[in-house]
Amino acid sequence: MTHDEQVPSRPQESPDHRPRRRLATGDLARISVFAALIAVLGLPGAVNLLGNAVPITLQTFGVMLAGAVLGARRGALAIAVLLVLVAAGLPLLAGGRGGLGVFTGPSAGFLIGWLPGAAVVGWIAGNGDRTPGITRLLAACLAGGIGVVYLLGVPVQAAVTGLPLAKAWALSSIFVPGDLVKAVLASVVARGVFRAYPAAGGERAAAAKGRL
Amino acid sequence: MSGLTGAYVPGRSPLHRLGAGAKLLALALACTALVLLGSPIALGGAAVVVVLLYAVSGVGWAAGWAQVRPVRWFAVALFAVQALSAGLPVAVTSTLRMVLAVALAGLVTLTTRTAAMMACLERCLAPARFVGLDPFRLSLMLSLTVRSVPVVSRLATQVREAQRARGVEWSVRAFAVPLLISVLRHADTLGEALRTRGVDD
Numbered sequence: 001m002t003h004d005e006q007v008p009s010r011p012q013e014s015p016d017h018r019p020r021r022r023l024a025t026g027d028l029a030r031i032s033v034f035a036a037l038i039a040v041l042g043l044p045g046a047v048n049l050l051g052n053a054v055p056i057t058l059q060t061f062g063v064m065l066a067g068a069v070l071g072a073r074r075g076a077l078a079i080a081v082l083l084v085l086v087a088a089g090l091p092l093l094a095g096g097r098g099g100l101g102v103f104t105g106p107s108a109g110f111l112i113g114w115l116p117g118a119a120v121v122g123w124i125a126g127n128g129d130r131t132p133g134i135t136r137l138l139a140a141c142l143a144g145g146i147g148v149v150y151l152l153g154v155p156v157q158a159a160v161t162g163l164p165l166a167k168a169w170a171l172s173s174i175f176v177p178g179d180l181v182k183a184v185l186a187s188v189v190a191r192g193v194f195r196a197y198p199a200a201g202g203e204r205a206a207a208a209k210g211r212l
Numbered sequence: 213m214s215g216l217t218g219a220y221v222p223g224r225s226p227l228h229r230l231g232a233g234a235k236l237l238a239l240a241l242a243c244t245a246l247v248l249l250g251s252p253i254a255l256g257g258a259a260v261v262v263v264l265l266y267a268v269s270g271v272g273w274a275a276g277w278a279q280v281r282p283v284r285w286f287a288v289a290l291f292a293v294q295a296l297s298a299g300l301p302v303a304v305t306s307t308l309r310m311v312l313a314v315a316l317a318g319l320v321t322l323t324t325r326t327a328a329m330m331a332c333l334e335r336c337l338a339p340a341r342f343v344g345l346d347p348f349r350l351s352l353m354l355s356l357t358v359r360s361v362p363v364v365s366r367l368a369t370q371v372r373e374a375q376r377a378r379g380v381e382w383s384v385r386a387f388a389v390p391l392l393i394s395v396l397r398h399a400d401t402l403g404e405a406l407r408t409r410g411v412d413d
Contacts, residue, residue, distance in 0.1 A: 023345055025412045026403035032353050033399035036360035037391075040368055065392065077345075081357050084337070088329040089218030089321045090358070099219055099321030100236075101279050104243055104313040106286050160313070161290050162306035167297075171289075185384050192389040193396070200396055 027074050034070055034078040035085075038062035042094030057094035060179060063114045064145035064186035067121025068137055069193060069200055075118035083111060109156025113149035120144030131194040137187035145186065146179050218326035219278070219318075221271040227323040228269070232332035235320045242316050246309050252301050255308040262312050262319075271322045279318025280311060287311050330354060352411070356402070367394045 041058040067075035082092060091098035093111075102111060121144030125132045132140070150172060158168035193200050222228075227235070249255050266276050287307050294303035321329075334351055341347065371391045380386040406412070 023343075023349060025406045026400065028349060028353055028411075029356065029403035029406060030396070030399040032356035033360045033364065033395055033402065035357045036364045037395050039357075039361050040364045043365065043368075061388075065388070069392065069396070077353075081353055084330070084333050085354060085357060088333055089220060089324070089326045091219070092361070095282065097282050099279065100239065100317035101282075101314045101321065102317075104239075104317040105283050106290075106310060161310055162302070163290065163293065167293065185388070188385060189388040189392065192385060193392045196389060197393045197396055199400065200393075 023077075030070060031074050031078045031081060034062075034066050034075075035082040038066060038078070038082055039085075039092035042092070058182075059094050060114075060145060060149070061182040061186050063118050063149075064121050064141040064183060065190060067118035067123075067144055068125045068132075068140060068186065068190040070122065071126045072119045072122030075122040076115050079114045079118050083115070086111075104160070106157050106160050107153070108160065110149055110153030112156070113152035116152070117144045117148040120148045125190070131198075132190075134187055134191050137190050138184065141183035141186045141190075142180075145183055146176070150176075218329075219275070219321050220325050221275050221322050223270050223323065225269045225323070227265065227319070230323075232324050232328045233335070235324060236332065239317055239320050243313050246313055246316075249309070250305065252304040252308070255305055255312070258312055259308055262315050265319060266315075269319060269323050271319070275322055276315065276318065279322065280315050283311065283314050360398075360402075363398065364395060367391060367398065370394075 038059055041062040063079060066078045069075075070078060086092050086098045087100055087103060089099045093102060102108065121140045124140035124143055125137055154168050154172050155165065157163070157172065158165045161168070163171070230238075246255070246258060249258060266273070287310065290310065291303050291307040294306050330351075334347060334354070337345075337350060338347060340350060345353075368391055371387055371394065374390065375381055375383070375386050378386065
C-alpha cells in the first residue's frame with residue numbers, strides 16, 4: 001500500500017486541543033491489546049473445581065492488572081471489549097468458553113463483575129500519587145478484583161441457580177484463597193511494571209490531567 | 213478471522229435466517245419466562261421446546277452438548293445440594309432452569325455468524341458515543357483486539373522461553389512483568405502506527 005507512505009497533511013495536534021471526552025488513539029490501542037492479554041491469560045486452560053462452574057484461571061489476575069495499569073476508565077473499557085467479543089461467540093474465556101451461554105450460566109455475575117471490578121482497581125490505584133505504592137495496589141486489587149467481583153457474582157449465581165444466598169457464598173468461598181494469591185501477585189507485578197516501564201504510569205498521569 | 217472462530221454452525225434453518233437482534237431479544241424473553249416457570253412439569257415442557265428448537269436448527273447434538281458441557285459439573289452439584297436441602301421438585305426445577313438457559317443462549321450463538329452478532333452488539337452500544345466512543349472507534353477496537361490475540365500469545369510464548377532459559381520457570385513475576393512490558397510496548401507502537409495513519413482526527 002503506497003498510500004501509507006503519504007505524509008499526513010495535518011500537523012500533529014497537541015493533546016490539549018483534542019475534545020475532552022474523546023478517547024485518544026493511544027488509549028484505544030492499549031485497551032485492545034490489554035483485552036487480548038486477558039484472553040491469552042485464559043489459554044493455558046482452566047482448572048475446574050468439582051462442584052463449581054466458575055473456573056480458576058489467570059484471567060482474574062489479568063482483570064486486576066488491567067485496572068491497575070490502565071486506570072479505571074480504560075481498564076473497564078478493556079473488559080467491556082473482551083465481553084462484547086465473548087458475547088459475539090469468540091472463545092476468549094478460559095478453557096475456550098465463549099458465546100452467549102456464559103452470560104446466562106452460573107458464572108455470569110462474576111464476568112459482569114469484572115467490569116466495575118477493574119474500574120474500582122483503577123480508581124483506588126490511581127487515586128493518589130502518580131505511581132501507586134505496593135500497599136495501595138494491594139488494597140485496590142483486593143477491593144476491586146475480589147470484593148466487587150464477588151459482590152456481583154455470588155448474588156447472580158444464587159439468582160440463576162435458585163440456591164439460597166448463604167449456600168452460594170459457601171460454594172464460592174473455595175475460590176477466595178486462590179484469588180487472594182492472585183491479588184498479591186497482581187499488585188507485585190503492577191509495581192514491577194511501573195518501575196521498569198515508566199511510560200506505563202507516565203502516560204496515565206498525562207491522561208488523568210488531560211482527558212480522563 | 214485470523215485463526216479465531218466462533219462456534220457458528222452454518223445452516224439454512226429458520227433460526228439461522230432470523231436476525232441477530234431478534235434472536236437476542238427472544239433469548240432475553242425466554243430466559244425471563246424460564247425464571248417465571250415454577251413447576252417441574254412446566255420446565256419439562258420448556259425442555260421439550262428447547263430440544264425441538266435444536267432439532268429445527270439442525271446444528272447437531274454434538275454442537276449443542278459443547279455449549280452445555282462447561283456447566284455439567286455445576287448442574288450435578290446444584291442438583292445434589294438442592295435435592296438434599298429443598299427436595300426433589302426444587303432440585304429438578306432449578307437445575308433444568310439453569311441448563312435450559314445455557315442451552316438456549318448456546319443455540320443463539322450456534323445459529324448466528326460472529327460478524328452478524330458483533331454488528332448487532334455494536335449497534336446496541338451506539339450510546340457509548342457519549343463517553344467518547346464513536347461507532348468507528350468501537351469497531352476498530354473490537355477488530356484490533358481480535359487481531360492482537362495471536363500477537364500477545366506469541367509474546368507470551370517468547371517470555372516463557374526466556375524464563376526457561378533464565379531458570380526461573382515457576383516465578384509468576386518473571387513471567388508477568390516482562391509480558392506486561394512487551395504488551396504495553398506493542399500497544400504504544402500500535403497507537404503510533406494508528407496515529408500516523410490518521411486515526412487521531
